[in-house]
Amino acid sequence: MAVVPSTRIYEGTRIPHPVPTILEVDLEKHSLEDILTVNFGPNHPSTHGVLRLIVDLDGETVVGIRAVIGYLHTGFEKNMEAKSWWKSITYAPRIDYVSFHANELLYVLAIEKLLGIDVPRRATWARMALAELTRIHSHLVWLGTSALEIGAISMFWYAFDDRDSILDLFEMAGGARMHARYVQVGGLAEDLPPAFTAEARKFCDQMPKSVDEYEAILDRQAIWLERTKGIGLLSAEDALALGQSGPMLRASGVNWDLRKNMPYLAYDEVEFDVPVYRNGDVYDRYKVRMDEMRQSVRIVRQCLDRLDEMDGEPWVADDRKVVLPPRHELHTSMESLIHHFKIVTEGFTVPEGEVYVVIESPRGENGCYIVSDGGARPWRVKFRAPSFAALQATATAVQNCLIADLVAVAGSLDPVMGDADR
Amino acid sequence: MVDPARLEEACTYLRDEKGFNVLSDIAPTDYLGWGEQGVSGYIGSASGRDLNVPGSQGLARVPDPKPTRFSVSYHLLRVGDDPARLRVQVWLADGEPVASLVPVWPAADWFEREAWDMMGIPFAGHPNLLRILMPEDWEGHPLRKDYPLGGEPVRFSDED
Numbered sequence: 001m002a003v004v005p006s007t008r009i010y011e012g013t014r015i016p017h018p019v020p021t022i023l024e025v026d027l028e029k030h031s032l033e034d035i036l037t038v039n040f041g042p043n044h045p046s047t048h049g050v051l052r053l054i055v056d057l058d059g060e061t062v063v064g065i066r067a068v069i070g071y072l073h074t075g076f077e078k079n080m081e082a083k084s085w086w087k088s089i090t091y092a093p094r095i096d097y098v099s100f101h102a103n104e105l106l107y108v109l110a111i112e113k114l115l116g117i118d119v120p121r122r123a124t125w126a127r128m129a130l131a132e133l134t135r136i137h138s139h140l141v142w143l144g145t146s147a148l149e150i151g152a153i154s155m156f157w158y159a160f161d162d163r164d165s166i167l168d169l170f171e172m173a174g175g176a177r178m179h180a181r182y183v184q185v186g187g188l189a190e191d192l193p194p195a196f197t198a199e200a201r202k203f204c205d206q207m208p209k210s211v212d213e214y215e216a217i218l219d220r221q222a223i224w225l226e227r228t229k230g231i232g233l234l235s236a237e238d239a240l241a242l243g244q245s246g247p248m249l250r251a252s253g254v255n256w257d258l259r260k261n262m263p264y265l266a267y268d269e270v271e272f273d274v275p276v277y278r279n280g281d282v283y284d285r286y287k288v289r290m291d292e293m294r295q296s297v298r299i300v301r302q303c304l305d306r307l308d309e310m311d312g313e314p315w316v317a318d319d320r321k322v323v324l325p326p327r328h329e330l331h332t333s334m335e336s337l338i339h340h341f342k343i344v345t346e347g348f349t350v351p352e353g354e355v356y357v358v359i360e361s362p363r364g365e366n367g368c369y370i371v372s373d374g375g376a377r378p379w380r381v382k383f384r385a386p387s388f389a390a391l392q393a394t395a396t397a398v399q400n401c402l403i404a405d406l407v408a409v410a411g412s413l414d415p416v417m418g419d420a421d422r
Numbered sequence: 423m424v425d426p427a428r429l430e431e432a433c434t435y436l437r438d439e440k441g442f443n444v445l446s447d448i449a450p451t452d453y454l455g456w457g458e459q460g461v462s463g464y465i466g467s468a469s470g471r472d473l474n475v476p477g478s479q480g481l482a483r484v485p486d487p488k489p490t491r492f493s494v495s496y497h498l499l500r501v502g503d504d505p506a507r508l509r510v511q512v513w514l515a516d517g518e519p520v521a522s523l524v525p526v527w528p529a530a531d532w533f534e535r536e537a538w539d540m541m542g543i544p545f546a547g548h549p550n551l552l553r554i555l556m557p558e559d560w561e562g563h564p565l566r567k568d569y570p571l572g573g574e575p576v577r578f579s580d581e582d
Contacts, residue, residue, distance in 0.1 A: 003503055004501065021550075022550065070557075077565060243529030249501075356495070356497050369447065369449040380451045382447070421555055
């Protein structure tokens with residue numbers, strides 16, 4: 001299948017001109033007709049956090065829109081520059097607080113690329129398992145909240161019930177339900193507990209049934225179909241021009257997944273399919289995410305099999321200049337004590353250079369650009385946030401839709417405001 | 423590395439002839455104080471030993487100098503049958519404008535606004551170059567190296 005489809009969702013481009021992210025009402029229309037300007041958010045329960053949309057309405061039709069972000073800007077990038085490398089890892093998962101393992105992994109992968117350190121395979125497969133669990137977790141949160149916003153209230157409770165079992169798995173692995181800082185430079189902070197794979201298998205048996213149930217609830221519901229089909233259209237060409245990624249692209253017919261097209265970790269060794277849908281509407285974005293959850297379960301299963309085979313292998317690189325020595329050695333080995341002290345106080349140094357690492361996070365292309373001057377602290381950290389890019393598509397996707405559909409469209413972009421504002 | 427004057431031309435060529443159809447990110451970097459003492463990793467001072475200065479560091483290693491204060495890195499991506507990534511970099515002095523890439527990739531809109539807001543890089547020809555993350559009346563560009571951490575003014579703190 002060709003990567004970029006030849007079929008068109010609509011003719012030409014719908015990206016507004018001259019500002020691609022603002023749909024403007026011309027002044028004449030504004031003065032002659034009855035245009036009402038409504039401020040939607042930032043504190044509105046259906047804007048996924050603190051997204052603010054300034055909407056011009058002609059009756060109930062959206063004729064103008066401007067997205068305003070920045071209400072959750074916390075200066076992560078500036079703060080990370082002031083911390084040593086190993087301390088700044090804790091900031092990464094808090095940026096996108098719904099797919100925390102993905103961000104943590106991304107930042108650590110970037111540091112590892114500059115360090116040129118080899119990661120043991122057990123750590124790589126455990127990271128993949130956690131990354132895919134994170135994808136399911138993120139899609140469940142998306143499903144629950146987005147369905148809630150367009151009236152399917154019970155979905156929220158079902159989705160958060162399953163989400164809780166994933167958080168239990170995270171707690172088992174890393175000790176914390178969210179933001180565990182479990183991924184370390186060189187591998188993992190600790191080995192996976194012995195019972196992890198068995199517990200994760202139980203979840204893998206349950207999850208596909210749950211996804212079937214969710215689809216059974218939503219796919220045969222007239223209201224859900226009415227409110228999602230043919231709404232929030234985005235063609236493949238417009239999606240690419242607007243820098244969209246992940247489920248947004250795949251719902252518009254672009255067969256693009258970094259795990260397949262530019263594999264990292266060990267994604268080239270697992271079997272999975274990339275779901276692609278062609279209509280570019282809210283419904284297709286929902287279908288892509290549902291199918292991705294099934295595929296993620298498939299990947300997690302393969303990871304667990306491999307992890308069982310690798311039981312007892314090292315989970316972290318044996319590089320004493322970067323990785324903390326095992327705790328028990330501190331009482332007997334002076335070398336280990338010195339290494340421990342040096343890493344904890346001044347931190348390890350990272351060779352001079354700049355690197356841009358990208359992974360397929362639940363929301364799409366999640367990139368991290370880091371610059372090191374050879375010291376113990378990052379010179380510059382820049383995250384390419386998929387939510388930030390997704391919100392650029394609001395003005396294109398909501399054209400001629402109704403105010404009520406606006407909620408469905410904004411939800412289908414799956415923005416996490418912490419990620420967009422950083 | 424591209425001459426700032428020819429950036430738009432170069433990027434149009436990369437998009438049309440080389441198939442780089444997605445602008446993945448725009449990452450500006452401030453190199454003020456790069457390689458001088460007191461910056462990241464160079465905790466040592468020239469005048470002598472400080473208890474807080476680790477012996478293995480200090481001024482022993484100095485990174486390669488950079489041409490100008492700011493760099494802007496454009497990360498391009500080719501979505502297609504032969505995927506590829508490319509970094510296009512321009513080097514700018516403080517306040518030196520660079521052409522906006524909104525006509526080439528509409529995705530540049532917010533990325534350039536963020537670069538303006540955080541680093542103060544002026545993009546010539548951008549249709550709507552306003553602050554995006556900070557409030558509109560904010561002073562300064564927070565990610566610049568001469569902007570202090572915690573440099574947020576606290577209202578009423580020095581008023582009697």
